[in-house]
Each structure stands twice: as structure tokens, then as C-alpha cells.
Amino acid sequence: MCGRTACTLAPENVQKALSYKPKKSSKYVKPEWREASNGGRNYKPSHNVCPTDITPVLISGAHFSCESERIIQPMMWGMIPPWHQGDYKSHKLSTNNCRIENLDSSKLYKKPFLQGQRCVVVCDGFYEWQTTKGKDKQPYFIYMPQVNDIKIEDEKTWSTDFNENEGWKGPNLLKMAALFDRWVSPEGEEIYSYSIITLESNETLSWLHHRMPAILDSDELVSSWLDFGHINGSNALELLKGVKLLTWHKVSTLVNNSRNKDVTCNKPLTEKYSSPMNHQFQ
Template sequence: MCGRFALTLPNDAMAQLFKAAPANDLPPIANYNICPTTQIHVIYRDADQGNSQRRLVPMRWGFVPHWYKTPSDGPLLISARAETLAEKPAFREACRTRRCLIPADGFYEWFRPESGEKLPWYIQPAGEGPMVFAGVWQEWEQNGTRLASCAMVTTQSTGRMAEIHHRIPVILQPQDWGKWLGEKGHGAARLMQPAADDTLTFHRVDKAVNSNRATGPELIKEIDA
């Protein structure tokens, strides 16, 4: 379902690619081991007072529903299932009005053989350009404290990905970014499909990435499977 990912695209390049106004407090780049509860790069459409400007901002990876008394008041919601997105109380309003894009170079997933420990794989686009996950976001506020948070939307894996893990993030193609953000009318639900095998590449990486303290480009280096 993607519990870690990597991003190396510079902030100014992201702002240009997504035609988004960048915030001043974006997380450092590059990061080869982005973990839940940290601040990540998110693109959303600012519809406040009719403004349709895209914005590139930091958000906590771990969706915080409005009824949580603290950000850790309940389960850590780093992902939202596409199949139930419109029904779950935590996500149903966000899926209608607060959808976002989450850029990445690629993501890690762990496969467990019938016997033995979990083995990490790195999944990235087969072509050029970043990988862009579908997301939903929420602004939480309690006692004067405000926090913007998000979750990735996931769906059932197919093909090669299904051999590694049964869930995969919904990956959006450039022509679909505007529709997911609500800029091009209805139809976002039809985008929540698994990526085809020929759009992704897969390779084994070292178990060093198992540690959330691990850093550096060696984490995505291919090793013999």
C-alpha cells in the first residue's frame, strides 16, 4: 500500500511542472526514505473565494479526521481505499472537495516469501517524469492548533505488482491531474484504477531501507533478487 517513498525533484521544478504556487516552508529535497507522519509535498487546488490557483505545500502524511482530539488520537491513516473512499466518515467529504496530488520518484513495498523475512522492492515509472499519487487532504484544528494532513488513495493490485503486494497507490497520468483536482468537471472516480505493468519498473533493494532512519541514494540501488 506504500509505506515509504522517495522524492528528489527540486521544489522549483515541481512548482513549474504542476503550475503551482510554492509555499516557503517546503520539506528538504532530496529524500530517499519519506516516512509516515513527516511533512511531504502536496499539490492542491485553492478554491477559497473562487480562486483556482494550484498550490504546492507541505502536509503531514497521515490524515487527521476533524473529530480527533490530537493528531495521534486514533489510527494512523496514511492511505485510503478507493473502494470505500466515498463511504468512510474520515474520507467521504475530502474525496468530494479536497483531493490532491502527491509527487514521488518511486515507492517501496515489501514482499514476504512463504518462509523468511520481508524483502523490500522499489517501484518507479517506466518512463521519464515523476510518479504522482492520488490523495485526499484535511485541515484539522483543535484549541488553536492547525494541521494540514493527507492520505494516499490505494486500490487492488494487478499483474506484476500483485506478486509483491495486494495494494498499490492510485497513480495519475499528467492528463488526469486536473480532473483529480476537480478542475475539469466530474469523473475523478474513474481514475482510481491500478497502473498497468508496462508503466512501472520493479527491482529489489537492500534491507537498509527497513529502518526509517536510513537515508541516501543507495536505498534505491538495485540488488540481485
């Protein structure tokens, strides 16, 4: 599952990190950043992102009839049920994750799934807790392999350079498949929200948890997942597999408290670990 992430890039660097080559183009472009009202709340970079926080989400520009193929729109983590009345935080359902097995039958997720409301949630990485002796749980930070001596937890090792010929030079961010929806309050307040799709863990992470987020580890997968106009829901689900190339390390239990946003939240306690095929990236 996925109940906590880190997303520390400023908006302009999120745009750079999500740069892509449009169809019939050899140059990289940055997605348009589209703000939404979202109850008057905006995206704030954080080392400890929790459900109900606002985070950057990549969607097809076709949802808003935009010229840009892709746009970034901040949304709230945790889909608000369309039938909910009252304060948007008071629906009492756990919607930060949605199981891939139930998308086409769930009362909440079936409609956005069939309508192609697919999106990509971007972050530095996500946290997961492993049960140890007694009731104690050890938190881990899981993220994509990095190159050029970049350490995802150390911004001093990052480059924020971007150019249209080579694209983004910074950290390789984690991209997770998700569904989004638009909720309007009785007073007319508009909020966009999302749920991250999870599937059964593969051998890479099954030691840590029996569920894992559906991670898109190539731009081709991102493009296909977003392309609701040409790829229907059932075919899109075929794209979602358990990613094998991941990296992780233990972190402090400071991250257990959602109020702790300190930069030490995703710092490694000890050495880093990675899936066997991944050592070439270390």
C-alpha cells in the first residue's frame, strides 16, 4: 500500500522533472502547470506527505481541452466520494489507495475508471512500514534508482538543470498510476482528488508489505496510461505490473508522526538496499 510519500521539488522543478517529448517532436517540453481552487490550498513541498495533502499530479491535457499533451494539476490525496455532502475531509472513508482488482466494480472508483480519469502521481519516493518484534514497525523509504551520484534524500547532490535537447538532469522521481475525480461542494467549492492504485507486491517488496503502488517506470508507460482517448481501461490495466528495479533504505521513526516535516524524515539510518538487478545503479 502507500500511505505516506515525500515530494520536495518546487513547482518549477516538478515541471522540469516531468518534461517529455511530444508526439512528432525531438525536443523536450515541460508540462503546463494548472492551478485549481482545491479549497484554497496549494501544493507545498514536503518530506512527509500525508493523505488530504495537495500534491502535483500529471494528467492528459485532453481532460481540459488544452493544447499541451500533458498538464500538471495539484490535487488532494484521497478521492472524495461524489455523493459526499458537507466538509470534504469528513467522509470517513480511506481512499488514499484503490485496489487494482476492484476498479471496475467499486462504487467509488468504477465511474472515474470507465471514464478514463487516469493520472500519474509524482513524488521523490514513498514510505512503508515493516512489522518487527512486538508492535514496533520500522519505516523504509522506497524510490527509483538514481544515476550520476544523485542521492534522492540529499538535495545537495541534485542538479536542477533542464534543456530541450536532453531534458531533466535531476533526480529520477517515482511515478504512480492513479485515478482522479472532481468534487463540488453544496456551496460550489471545487476540489480535485485522487487515489493511488495498488497491486499485489512482487518479490522485490513482498518482504516489506503484501501490497505495493502501481509504478510507471518509463515515459512510454506514462504516455500510455494517460492516453484515455486511445487506450481503454482494461488495456490500461494490463500496463500495470510490479516494478522490480527499486531502491530503499531504513529511516527514522520521526516520519511516523504526520506533523513531522523535517528534512531528516527520508534520510537513511544505515546503508541502502536495492533489488538484485538494481546494483548497476548504485
